[in-house]
Amino acid sequence: MKKTLKEQDPEVYNIIKGEEKRQEEGLELIPSEIAASSAVIEALGSVLTNKYSEGYAGKRYYGGQEFIDDVETLAINRAKELFGVPHVNVQPYSGSPANFAVYTAICEPGDKVMGQSLPDGGHLTHGWKASATSKFFDTIQYHTDENGYLDLEEIEQLAKKHKPKMIWVGATAYVREFPFEQLSKIADEVNAYLVADIAHIAGLVIGGVHKSPVEYVHVITTTTHKTLRGPRGGMIMVTQKGLKKDSELANKIDRAVFPGLQGGPHDHQTAAIAVALGEAQKPEFKEYAKQVVKNAKALAKELKKRGVKLVTDGTDNHMLLIDCGFGRGTFLSDALEEAGITLNKNTIPRDESSPFYPSGVRLGTPFVTVRGLREKEMEKIADWICRVFEEMKEYKFPKIKEYRAKVLEKFKKDVKQNKELKKIREEVRELCKEFPLYK
Numbered sequence: 144m145k146k147t148l149k150e151q152d153p154e155v156y157n158i159i160k161g162e163e164k165r166q167e168e169g170l171e172l173i174p175s176e177i178a179a180s181s182a183v184i185e186a187l188g189s190v191l192t193n194k195y196s197e198g199y200a201g202k203r204y205y206g207g208q209e210f211i212d213d214v215e216t217l218a219i220n221r222a223k224e225l226f227g228v229p230h231v232n233v234q235p236y237s238g239s240p241a242n243f244a245v246y247t248a249i250c251e252p253g254d255k256v257m258g259q260s261l262p263d264g265g266h267l268t269h270g271w272k273a274s275a276t277s278k279f280f281d282t283i284q285y286h287t288d289e290n291g292y293l294d295l296e297e298i299e300q301l302a303k304k305h306k307p308k309m310i311w312v313g314a315t316a317y318v319r320e321f322p323f324e325q326l327s328k329i330a331d332e333v334n335a336y337l338v339a340d341i342a343h344i345a346g347l348v349i350g351g352v353h354k355s356p357v358e359y360v361h362v363i364t365t366t367t368h369k370t371l372r373g374p375r376g377g378m379i380m381v382t383q384k385g386l387k388k389d390s391e392l393a394n395k396i397d398r399a400v401f402p403g404l405q406g407g408p409h410d411h412q413t414a415a416i417a418v419a420l421g422e423a424q425k426p427e428f429k430e431y432a433k434q435v436v437k438n439a440k441a442l443a444k445e446l447k448k449r450g451v452k453l454v455t456d457g458t459d460n461h462m463l464l465i466d467c468g469f470g471r472g473t474f475l476s477d478a479l480e481e482a483g484i485t486l487n488k489n490t491i492p493r494d495e496s497s498p499f500y501p502s503g504v505r506l507g508t509p510f511v512t513v514r515g516l517r518e519k520e521m522e523k524i525a526d527w528i529c530r531v532f533e534e535m536k537e538y539k540f541p542k543i544k545e546y547r548a549k550v551l552e553k554f555k556k557d558v559k560q561n562k563e564l565k566k567i568r569e570e571v572r573e574l575c576k577e578f579p580l581y582k
């Protein structure tokens with residue numbers, strides 16, 4: 144029983160070590176990622192993973208729950224206090240299942256639901272055509288305007304025309320503050336449930352650097368592994384406004400998660416969520432959240448100074464979207480990866496290319512902020528990004544499909560051999576050594 148992973152399974156052990164090294168020595172700028180604390184990871188790797196505990200505290204289908212009930216109750220109470228909500232469910236396995244549970248709690252199959260379109264920054268689960276949500280519900284997508292801001296006029300028109308049962312607000316690639324108040328007026332007018340999906344910004348909401356949706360929406364979902372800095376997981380919260388609309392809403396949500404959609408909760412994950420929420424109660428967490436936004440604004444300023452085009456010309460949160468030109472997101476994300484900087488290709492509003500070859504890249508500051516990087520280092524990152532862009536400037540993404548394979552092939556070869564990218568890779572490694580993650 145007592146063998147270490149290294150002794151028992153060196154193959155898996157070495158893969159994990161490889162990933163650890165990759166994270167230590169590179170700059171992670173994917174805005175949905177962050178380095179959880181060692182305490183969170185310790186709780187995640189605990190014997191709580193051995194337990195089955197279908198049901199809720201005090202109402203379980205299996206015995207031996209005294210500690211599991213304690214940890215789930217603790218996580219719930221911490222979340223209630225932090226967000227200021229009367230009801231929380233911490234059992235969703237992740238953000239997507241949390242969202243699906245909300246659909247099944249509030250809607251009947253075939254009901255109309257509105258959400259932000261995926262190419263405009265919305266999440267798959269908000270009704271995008273490739274998502275199961277659009278199979279079981281009649282989903283209507285709203286958009287951003289040509290400047291990249293939510294198009295409130297269109298949202299109002301669509302809401303009045305379709306009278307949806309439920310409206311999502313929240314996104315996965317949106318750099319401005321969400322207009323919760325305006326959307327609540329629209330939702331109230333058509334008697335729709337308004338659900339805020341704060342997966343990306345939960346940590347910023349707790350930190351007081353993004354407006355809280357609590358006053359304006361009926362239900363809130365979030366992941367726990369993005370700016371909240373916990374393990375992978377999800378939560379669903381019901382607000383006072385939600386309970387006022389339907390006094391049974393909290394029970395409906397709980398029943399939708401279990402037994403509606405899931406079986407046994409992941410208790411080790413629940414414990415790690417409790418730990419992350421405990422960290423979020425400390426004053427340092429507010430400092431961290433503020434710094435995440437400060438860093439993003441500093442990075443935006445430095446990039447703009449160097450002539451980089453940003454969607455909406457800046458940011459209110461932890462995230463930036465760079466407009467790279469038609470279909471060029473892949474070139475830039477792949478070249479940056481070669482230089483030790485990881486971000487992701489992403490569509491930009493009114494993208495004329497496709498989600499697989501989008502015209503933008505998405506980047507953010509949570510991960511680099513927790514490892515201690517500040518405004519000064521954002522300047523360096525902006526420099527590196529621009530040097531990589533300079534190397535890639537001759538690569539244009541062909542509008543004609545038949546020409547693409549050849550261009551991509553040449554690009555892939557060139558990127559591997561590019562000396563400037565190798566040089567930047569070394570410089571990035573040097574900086575990372577100054578800001579260790581777990582060492």
Ligand SMILES: *Cc1c(COP(=O)(O)O)cnc(C)c1O
Binds near residue numbers: 239313315341
């Ligand atoms: C990340 C994200 C989700 C989904 O979370 P998963 O844990 O990946 O399932 C849902 N909604 C939004 C807005 C997100 O950004």
